[in-house]
Amino acid sequence: MESEDATRNWGNRKLKNMGTMFSPKTVALIGASHDPGKPGFHVLKSLIDGEFSGKVFPINPKRGVIMGLEVHTSLKDVPDQVDLAVIIIPALRVLDAIKDCIGTGVKGIVMITGGFKEVGNENGAHLQEQIADLANGAGIPIIGPNTPGILNLGIGLNASFTPAFSAAKKGNVALISQSGGVAHLIGYMAMRNNVGLGKIMGLGNRCNIDFADALDFLMQDADTQVIALYVEGIDNPRQLIETAQRYRGEKPVVVLKSGSAAQSNEASLSHTGTLTGSHEIYAAGFRQAGMLCVNSVEELVDAVKILDAAPPWEGGANTAIVSGQAGPAIVACDALERNGLAAMPFSKSLQNRINDILPPLTMRSNPVDLGPWWYDLELFKNILKVIGEDNDIAAILIIIVLGEANSFFVEGISAMLSDLSKQKPVVGCFVFPSQGWDKAVAAIEDASAFVSYPTPERAVGALANLSLAKKMKDPPPEGAVLEYSL
Amino acid sequence: MESEDATRNWGNRKLKNMGTMFSPKTVALIGASHDPGKPGFHVLKSLIDGEFSGKVFPINPKRGVIMGLEVHTSLKDVPDQVDLAVIIIPALRVLDAIKDCIGTGVKGIVMITGGFKEVGNENGAHLQEQIADLANGAGIPIIGPNTPGILNLGIGLNASFTPAFSAAKKGNVALISQSGGVAHLIGYMAMRNNVGLGKIMGLGNRCNIDFADALDFLMQDADTQVIALYVEGIDNPRQLIETAQRYRGEKPVVVLKSGSAAQSNEASLSHTGTLTGSHEIYAAGFRQAGMLCVNSVEELVDAVKILDAAPPWEGGANTAIVSGQAGPAIVACDALERNGLAAMPFSKSLQNRINDILPPLTMRSNPVDLGPWWYDLELFKNILKVIGEDNDIAAILIIIVLGEANSFFVEGISAMLSDLSKQKPVVGCFVFPSQGWDKAVAAIEDASAFVSYPTPERAVGALANLSLAKKMKDPPPEGAVLEYSL
Numbered sequence: 001m002e003s004e005d006a007t008r009n010w011g012n013r014k015l016k017n018m019g020t021m022f023s024p025k026t027v028a029l030i031g032a033s034h035d036p037g038k039p040g041f042h043v044l045k046s047l048i049d050g051e052f053s054g055k056v057f058p059i060n061p062k063r064g065v066i067m068g069l070e071v072h073t074s075l076k077d078v079p080d081q082v083d084l085a086v087i088i089i090p091a092l093r094v095l096d097a098i099k100d101c102i103g104t105g106v107k108g109i110v111m112i113t114g115g116f117k118e119v120g121n122e123n124g125a126h127l128q129e130q131i132a133d134l135a136n137g138a139g140i141p142i143i144g145p146n147t148p149g150i151l152n153l154g155i156g157l158n159a160s161f162t163p164a165f166s167a168a169k170k171g172n173v174a175l176i177s178q179s180g181g182v183a184h185l186i187g188y189m190a191m192r193n194n195v196g197l198g199k200i201m202g203l204g205n206r207c208n209i210d211f212a213d214a215l216d217f218l219m220q221d222a223d224t225q226v227i228a229l230y231v232e233g234i235d236n237p238r239q240l241i242e243t244a245q246r247y248r249g250e251k252p253v254v255v256l257k258s259g260s261a262a263q264s265n266e267a268s269l270s271h272t273g274t275l276t277g278s279h280e281i282y283a284a285g286f287r288q289a290g291m292l293c294v295n296s297v298e299e300l301v302d303a304v305k306i307l308d309a310a311p312p313w314e315g316g317a318n319t320a321i322v323s324g325q326a327g328p329a330i331v332a333c334d335a336l337e338r339n340g341l342a343a344m345p346f347s348k349s350l351q352n353r354i355n356d357i358l359p360p361l362t363m364r365s366n367p368v369d370l371g372p373w374w375y376d377l378e379l380f381k382n383i384l385k386v387i388g389e390d391n392d393i394a395a396i397l398i399i400i401v402l403g404e405a406n407s408f409f410v411e412g413i414s415a416m417l418s419d420l421s422k423q424k425p426v427v428g429c430f431v432f433p434s435q436g437w438d439k440a441v442a443a444i445e446d447a448s449a450f451v452s453y454p455t456p457e458r459a460v461g462a463l464a465n466l467s468l469a470k471k472m473k474d475p476p477p478e479g480a481v482l483e484y485s486l
Numbered sequence: 487m488e489s490e491d492a493t494r495n496w497g498n499r500k501l502k503n504m505g506t507m508f509s510p511k512t513v514a515l516i517g518a519s520h521d522p523g524k525p526g527f528h529v530l531k532s533l534i535d536g537e538f539s540g541k542v543f544p545i546n547p548k549r550g551v552i553m554g555l556e557v558h559t560s561l562k563d564v565p566d567q568v569d570l571a572v573i574i575i576p577a578l579r580v581l582d583a584i585k586d587c588i589g590t591g592v593k594g595i596v597m598i599t600g601g602f603k604e605v606g607n608e609n610g611a612h613l614q615e616q617i618a619d620l621a622n623g624a625g626i627p628i629i630g631p632n633t634p635g636i637l638n639l640g641i642g643l644n645a646s647f648t649p650a651f652s653a654a655k656k657g658n659v660a661l662i663s664q665s666g667g668v669a670h671l672i673g674y675m676a677m678r679n680n681v682g683l684g685k686i687m688g689l690g691n692r693c694n695i696d697f698a699d700a701l702d703f704l705m706q707d708a709d710t711q712v713i714a715l716y717v718e719g720i721d722n723p724r725q726l727i728e729t730a731q732r733y734r735g736e737k738p739v740v741v742l743k744s745g746s747a748a749q750s751n752e753a754s755l756s757h758t759g760t761l762t763g764s765h766e767i768y769a770a771g772f773r774q775a776g777m778l779c780v781n782s783v784e785e786l787v788d789a790v791k792i793l794d795a796a797p798p799w800e801g802g803a804n805t806a807i808v809s810g811q812a813g814p815a816i817v818a819c820d821a822l823e824r825n826g827l828a829a830m831p832f833s834k835s836l837q838n839r840i841n842d843i844l845p846p847l848t849m850r851s852n853p854v855d856l857g858p859w860w861y862d863l864e865l866f867k868n869i870l871k872v873i874g875e876d877n878d879i880a881a882i883l884i885i886i887v888l889g890e891a892n893s894f895f896v897e898g899i900s901a902m903l904s905d906l907s908k909q910k911p912v913v914g915c916f917v918f919p920s921q922g923w924d925k926a927v928a929a930i931e932d933a934s935a936f937v938s939y940p941t942p943e944r945a946v947g948a949l950a951n952l953s954l955a956k957k958m959k960d961p962p963p964e965g966a967v968l969e970y971s972l
Contacts, residue, residue: 036890037861039891042890045890114858161889164890164920177813178813179811179812179813179814180813181811181885181887182813182814182817183813184889184917185814185817185941187919188917188919189917230813232813232816258816258817258819258820259816259820260824261819261828296821296941297817297941298943323667325665325668325670327663327665327666327668327669327744328665329667330665331742334744334745335782336747337746337747338746338747342747343747375523401674404528404531404650405525431675433677433678434650434678454675455783455784456671457781457782457783457784
């Protein structure tokens with residue numbers, strides 16, 4: 001049993017060393033390979049293809065040159081002090097590599113190698129414990145084993161076996177995923193939806209870095225604004241929940257928790273070595289600690305996108321819909337109500353201002369439908385302006401179906417959206433037929449706090465999660481019946 | 487009051503003439519324009535840019551040549567018999583145009599012009615009634631007014647103000663939308679998700695073609711396999727529900743009904759001239775008549791995609807998951823259970839066959855995780871083969887995260903999926919980082935009954951709707967408590 005002091009010291013060293021391993025000056029890849037059939041090839045490619053400006057040292061007993069870099073036979077031969085070691089050699093040789101890391105003063109380890117606790121036999125679990133003991137003694141955080149790796153896109157560091165991740169948009173969303181597959185699923189979906197990513201880590205078997213440690217680190221990380229978690233099962237939910245509670249209100253934490261199905265539990269045990277646990281109880285604990293629980297990968301990606309970009313939700317449930325077409329606005333109205341928000345009637349003064357702008361041949365209440373004036377950009381902007389100035393309106397949803405006849409709209413509205421989206425959350429549902437338009441909309445997103453979604457329902461879902469995140473900042477009221485107790 | 491015989495005769499003529507207007511040899515555009523600021527320009531562009539092989543006659547009192555076509559001053563000057571007239575002139579001049587259509591024997595009219603019942607004044611409603619009376623007397627179906635138009639992609643006919651629709655993939659999904667905006671929303675989403683579209687119609691104010699007529703027509707249309715409906719409010723829900731009941735089990739009908747929110751009702755009145763009505767009661771009636779009710783545009787598009795492509799659901803709830811990665815498979819397990827399906831344990835004989843193929847270092851039960859063999863295409867195919875042959879498995883969900891290391895997978899699995907997807911529903915969640923892969927996956931879809939979705943939850947949602955569509959074929963059991971009665 002460690003003393004409290006020892007635990008705190010180890011905790012502090014772990015955090016400090018995590019800082020170094022995510023912003024290393026030097027990276028060694030133990031198990032670099034020139035064979036595209038091996039993951040050691042792809043990790044090296046990731047490290048080199050990205051914009052990482054630090055030094056990369058491939059390690060392999062066979063020496064030679066891979067991708068233009070001299071190969072060293074062991075960590076001890078590397079001339080520089082190595083900050084981060086990525087290990088991708090067979091499980092049975094890992095223990096020696098760990099000892100080399102400790103001997104040469106490595107600050108952090110990413111262990112991609114699998115075949116430990118998740119295999120389900122005693123040898124694997126025992127080996128993992130041995131490694132943890134060694135690393136803990138030396139104060140070295142190990143991410144993994146059984147992880148795809150880590151990324152810090154802010155400095156172009158891609159220490160994963162997936163070079164494609166380097167193409168992600170740089171941003172302030174961090175991802176902690178228990179599963180490598182789901183890290184890819186979420187990461188790829190984020191890339192396809194123009195979400196700005198920062199630090200990504202696959203926790204895998206959580207040798208000595210668990211969710212609580214990762215959350216602790218990211219809460220203190222200046223480059224992280226929003227934290228996404230994918231959780232299957234955790235050995236110590238209390239630790240994660242306590243950590244989340246400690247930082248409540250500082251940064252939004254969005255959680256996708258799997259394992260509600262009976263079969264999921266068994267599958268998870270053989271996946272990353274942990275039962276999924278009592279799903280409902282965990283979810284209740286997460287919510288009480290201020291974490292935002294979502295129900296799908298898509299909802300998670302949509303939520304972190306708005307949480308990263310938009311100003312926080314202020315005020316009530318009232319959302320203004322301004323639409324070029326009535327039908328999609330009606331669909332959005334329904335979705336708002338289903339999600340606890342509403343397109344409420346405008347105040348008399350706001351209604352008067354809108355009536356001055358928009359001729360009566362349209363829906364001028366909330367939702368506003370421009371009707372025959374859908375192609376009139378100035379009119380559109382004037383309406384947005386007066387709604388933006390109204391304090392009763394918590395957020396604005398802009399819906400427009402785009403085609404050749406109004407293709408000027410996206411560029412024309414760009415500057416206005418940049419201003420408007422600073423004042424309050426502004427979400428778009430810009431509907432267009434081909435991927436050719438994606439870039440134009442992404443350009444507005446990149447230059448502003450505006451975010452767009454492909455359907456009214458997804459736009460509203462994101463707004464609802466933004467509003468929920470605001471509510472989650474406050475602890476449950478005193479005397480509230482709690483479903484989970486620490 | 488019409489006699490029953492007269493109603494039936496009119497009904498028959500209407501159906502026959504709808505057939506002609508969707509497959510016309512000649513189309514006149516009354517209100518063609520050379521001005522890109524006017525819809526009459528864009529409709530002409532739609533008619534010309536598509537692959538429509540019939541003749542197109544622009545009509546405009548100003549004569550001249552537009553887009554290389556001679557302009558006629560009136561319908562009466564057109565040398566050929568006109569099958570379909572598209573009207574896009576101001577409301578006040580429409581009555582004369584209708585009379586010209588009747589006088590020259592036009593078979594069907596698409597009235598894009600707005601400004602009738604939806605405007606909310608008596609004049610508009612009265613004018614619409616006059617037009618309906620004239621058209622009914624002549625047996626001419628009118629789609630609209632206040633519609634974006636109609637399409638029959640099978641013959642390259644794009645009689646809408648949206649040229650972009652011509653780029654849609656040709657297929658057997660038909661869409662009837664009350665709202666033009668939502669027709670675009672659904673149509674564009676279908677295009678972006680590789681759904682094959684056939685006939686599209688925006689009903690608008692439903693002068694004399696309402697949902698029941700359109701459904702009747704599409705149920706008898708050999709090129710239509712799946713029918714999607716977007717309904718805001720209908721004057722005569724009983725007629726639609728009776729029509730759906732009459733054709734129950736013949737073709738799946740998927741409905742998105744809006745108007746659950748209080749504000750939606752008022753908005754809809756000013757949109758297409760009808761209150762949304764009692765949302766819950768309509769929805770209950772739709773379900774009882776065997777229509778599949780969905781909750782979002784995305785769910786609708788996902789549902790019609792699988793309903794069009796895959797063989798019908800047979801057997802129980804048991805779905806096999808075969809995955810290259812465990813995490814996404816666990817997410818899918820949860821989603822199956824939430825949707826009334828399940829990844830149940832394999833039968834002993836199937837489990838034995840899988841154990842012969844897959845080494846024990848993986849999850850070999852349902853879900854199957856290939857673990858370290860994720861890159862082994864032959865092994866993947868062998869597992870799919872034995873699962874495909876098992877009669878206890880109703881459907882197969884294949885999940886794979888793609889990257890450089892297994893980029894061969896998509897092409898390598900293509901031929902096998904073509905066979906497998908004929909035997910039972912096979913759905914993919916092929917996860918990849920960039921739009922570059924979209925085409926490769928779409929190519930498999932185009933050549934088989936396989937369909938892919940971007941997340942496990944959406945893939946499972948589509949499977950659930952396929953299974954539900956099978957159940958909807960049967961009428962409610964005798965003695966069942968019905969929420970809606972005709």
